Amino acid sequence: MKADPHAARSSNAALAEPSQPRDRRSIRRTNLGVVLRILRDSGPRSRAQIATDTGLPKPTVTSLVAELLALGLVREGPAQREGAVGRPGTLVHIDGRHICGIGVEISTSYVHVLALTLSGASAFEHRTAMAVADSGTDEVLDLTARSIRACLAALERDGIRPVGVTLAVPGVIDAHTGTVHYAPALGWRGVQVVDGLWARLEQPVPPLTVENDAKLGAIAEYVQAQSAGVRDMVCITGERGIGAGIISGGQLLRGSSGFAGEVGHMPLDPERRQCVCGRLGCWETMVGLDTILRLATDADDEVHDPDVELEIRLAELHSRADSGDARTREALSHVADDLGLGIALLADVLNPGVVVLGGYFSHIGDLMLDRVREVVRDRVMAPDAGGCEVVLSTLGFRAASQGGAYLALDVVHQDPSGI
């Protein structure tokens, strides 16, 4: 026999994973999650349809659905006739109305709390403006704790149970100890946010974790993009600093200590200009928010006024470009070149199918996109086959807390019986 030379071989694993032996309990847990995700992703269906979709035996599906019903994660809907013949089947619906995850973003200019139910609906949302870098850590944590308490109170009133809270912070995070190791944009070093909030919340609260904002933004973008089959993407935050959340083969890339994605300090500037981090030539000195504002306008221009909402200042910049202002257009073109240079580098290293531009790019990036794509196409090693699509985020400044809420909810999908 001459075997097929194109025989499918390797999974994404480096080599066969040292997987744990599988026992009945872990199998059941997995299968509960499989059924729940089928209902979430493909809508209500009969037990027979679930059996067909999953390949699981009908009695197994019946028993799994019974457990999910008992857990309050699914409900039965009105009977329907399946096709023209046969007896009516009852539909099983996902019932995530009473379970939610909470995402809390501590950004440079606000604290944002968002609770999303398992069905994906917003159960609570509130944003409080605050110049975080100019405030003391205690003041910021006090406000954050108040915001979380308000959220928990509202959820309790509505009979919705939170399964977890994820904090999003723009910096290097030690998720294990709940510490913000270094967040230059906030002026934070070694801040124990989880313990700090824990001490301030004087009521039963669900588990609290902290994660980098770019990583959580990437999770939110990934959920959006999943229907398109995207498994590899890079999501770039565009604020004063530039960070990235990397999804590789459907996995969030964390690295050995969870610090992956610090793309803002790649030394790409040939002029090696000084960065706020103390190093020379960092990418964020080329494409960060301050740079585009500086290139496009004089220092006393109104777009620099920190008291005006950033969205409004960006809209002003956009309208200047629209009306043909040469300096604005040149600035956008200049930043687009440098943005393309860095994206091409990341495309060569990571080969993502999609690069999503968030933050300020989602407000004025439409004016840069053609040029960015051109530079990426010219610069990547394998443009025809390995080139990547560059798109703008549609989630805007909500991405990080949305990703935080999704991550908090993930515990339900991983182990529906454990909540």
Next chain:
Amino acid sequence: MKADPHAARSSNAALAEPSQPRDRRSIRRTNLGVVLRILRDSGPRSRAQIATDTGLPKPTVTSLVAELLALGLVREGPAQREGAVGRPGTLVHIDGRHICGIGVEISTSYVHVLALTLSGASAFEHRTAMAVADSGTDEVLDLTARSIRACLAALERDGIRPVGVTLAVPGVIDAHTGTVHYAPALGWRGVQVVDGLWARLEQPVPPLTVENDAKLGAIAEYVQAQSAGVRDMVCITGERGIGAGIISGGQLLRGSSGFAGEVGHMPLDPERRQCVCGRLGCWETMVGLDTILRLATDADDEVHDPDVELEIRLAELHSRADSGDARTREALSHVADDLGLGIALLADVLNPGVVVLGGYFSHIGDLMLDRVREVVRDRVMAPDAGGCEVVLSTLGFRAASQGGAYLALDVVHQDPSGI
């Protein structure tokens, strides 16, 4: 209840994976692999010990071992007395002597064939010198096919069954179609290596696949490093071109089209010098083999002579540095700076625990290592917590074919019953 705020949460998955429902067959397959890997990684042991190690019920282990015995993947060894009391137990040993994987590297200067048994022993090895870029594709494939045939004949004589062949090529690979998309160092574009070899091999051959050499090198390094618990590493090839194999969370990072790891063309040179690829400022113009030779010596120096083995030329360079030659030492220091710059970038993006320097670096990198480590420490965002160890490869020019043999063998670990 106030839940533990540090409660373990997320796995490495972006969100719960859309895992396949698990059935009896897949469970058994997984558990066969688990038993096999326990024996490979922890040595011979009794069925009782395997049950303890895996947590599987004793009757299940007995049945799994029986199947592995029937497949010829394990054998029973001499009885031993377990401790002071109790009845004697028979030991189960991995018996990989009769199964092997084959790795074949087509490099710029040689074709190397290596067969490794499941137990890790070398069953066949042969290297043929060839200036691949100066030879026609047909000539290279003819030689490669001859080498594989010689290997298969030797294995047949010895009663060893090959389960797969992996080709390693320094370039952008389309593994799905078995095509080398672009390999600048070989001067190849769009070469259908798998079909080409397939046509030349006029005998039954195991499945053939092709993969990027840096990725396969990384697999070999990963297997070496696994005992140290490393799950995130970057392995840098150092030849004329510079590539990387990236392992992230125990997974080989391939990217959306399998082209991840093209680090040689990161635009890091502030002087934006011309690269062979046509672009400006690529990292490999700063740290590639040709650069160190050019910086350290005049063009007519003997170390440039392509007719002299590269190892010998590198040894000459090393001894000049050892004897204090200023120009050589300055060249090494210069390249070390630029090497550190790029490694720091990769450390910020990927946060690997370890960066392994292969190829020419494994011959003269000891002279650069202190300086490289210093630059990396100065340059990464989180040196105390996120910094990474930089080490030299001990596998040298054997890494790619070794990784190829491992990858070919992986099919056995993934599904022992399927071979």
